[in-house]
Amino acid sequence: MWNRLEGRPRTASFERALRAEVRDALWMLTRQWQAGELRAEDGGSPVFAKVHLGTTQLSEFQAGDGTPQPIDASVPLQAQAERLPLRLTVGADKIALDVRLMLGRRWLELIAPIGSYADAFIGKYRFELPDPTRRDLRSDLRECPGLAKLRAVAGRAMDGGHLFEYLTGGSGRHAYDDIGVFEPDKQPLDDTADAFVAWARRFFTQPSSAEATAWRTDRLDYRFSCTSTCRGPREDIRRG
Numbered sequence: 049m050w051n052r053l054e055g056r057p058r059t060a061s062f063e064r065a066l067r068a069e070v071r072d073a074l075w076m077l078t079r080q081w082q083a084g085e086l087r088a089e090d091g092g093s094p095v096f097a098k099v100h101l102g103t104t105q106l107s108e109f110q111a112g113d114g115t116p117q118p119i120d121a122s123v124p125l126q127a128q129a130e131r132l133p134l135r136l137t138v139g140a141d142k143i144a145l146d147v148r149l150m151l152g153r154r155w156l157e158l159i160a161p162i163g164s165y166a167d168a169f170i171g172k173y174r175f176e177l178p179d180p181t182r183r184d185l186r187s188d189l190r191e192c193p194g195l196a197k198l199r200a201v202a203g204r205a206m207d208g209g210h211l212f213e214y215l216t217g218g219s220g221r222h223a224y225d226d227i228g229v230f231e232p233d234k235q236p237l238d239d240t241a242d243a244f245v246a247w248a249r250r251f252f253t254q255p256s257s258a259e260a261t262a263w264r265t266d267r268l269d270y271r272f273s274c275t276s277t278c279r280g281p282r283e284d285i286r287r288g
Contacts, residue, residue: 104276104277105121105276106119106125106274106275106276107119107275107276107277108274108275109125109128109129109272109273109274109275110272110273110274110275111128111129111255111260111261111262111271111272112259112260112261112262112264112271112272114257114259114260114261115260116273116275117256117260119274123253125274127253128253128272129262129270129272130262130263130270131253131254131255131261132255132261132263133254133255133258133261134147134252134254136148136209136212136213137213141178142178142207142209144209145175145177145198146198147209147252148175148207148208148209148210149175149198149201149205149206149207149208150208151207151208151209151211151212151248152170152173152175152205152206152207152208152209152211153205153206153208154208154244154247154248155169155206155208155211155244156169156170156206158240158243158244159237159240162233162236162237162240163229163230163233165224165227165229165233165237166206168227168228168229169206169211169223169227170204170205170206172226172227173206173207173208173210173211174203174205174206174207175201175202175203175204175205175206175207176202176203176207177195177198177199177202211223211244212244212245212248215241215244215245216245222234222237222238222241223237223238223240223241223244224237224238
């Protein structure tokens with residue numbers, strides 16, 4: 049099957065578009081330099097400049113009016129500024145259905161070398177869709193564009209979000225609770241559960257608390273501060 053993408057002009061005049069206006073001439077020059085075009089017969093050559101540059105690492109990060117925390121150098125600053133708590137439920141409704149499916153697939157991949165427990169986990173943590181005809185159902189679930197695809201795997205896939213909530217819901221919980229497993233497989237499943245939770249927390253980087261977020265709903269923007277200790281006299285640089 050072949051498919052073709054075609055442009056759909058929405059104007060009668062293309063005069064400005066055909067001008068090929070350049071917004072950043074310096075960018076064009078650097079691309080010409082990288083491609084070797086400045087070595088042409090006309091003897092063109094780039095302009096060289098000497099730049100003195102000093103750098104320093106960020107030491108603290110503060111989201112909104114929260115408490116400053118030592119910055120995590122292993123996580124990009126953009127991720128730390130934009131992260132929000134991972135919400136898997138709203139009231140009694142399950143949300144983030146695609147995330148739940150992804151977590152379920154990840155768990156089944158991790159336990160595959162241990163034994164044939166996939167069907168048991170799918171049976172206990174079965175992925176089910178909410179009833180779309182409910183009048184009180186959240187509109188984002190009722191109008192989900194991928195609802196047909198989710199409906200196709202409902203009842204046959206695993207709800208990894210349910211397992212994640214269970215494992216992180218309190219101490220003394222094991223992934224194999226209420227699932228018949230051989231005794232020698234319990235410790236490997238415990239180790240796999242620890243790895244699964246650690247992976248999920250790395251993949252979905254979370255703020256330290258629900259209040260420690262930089263997102264401002266009333267302004268639809270992010271507000272945060274960073275502190276850095278410069279060389280020489282100590283100086284705080286804060287920028288949001």
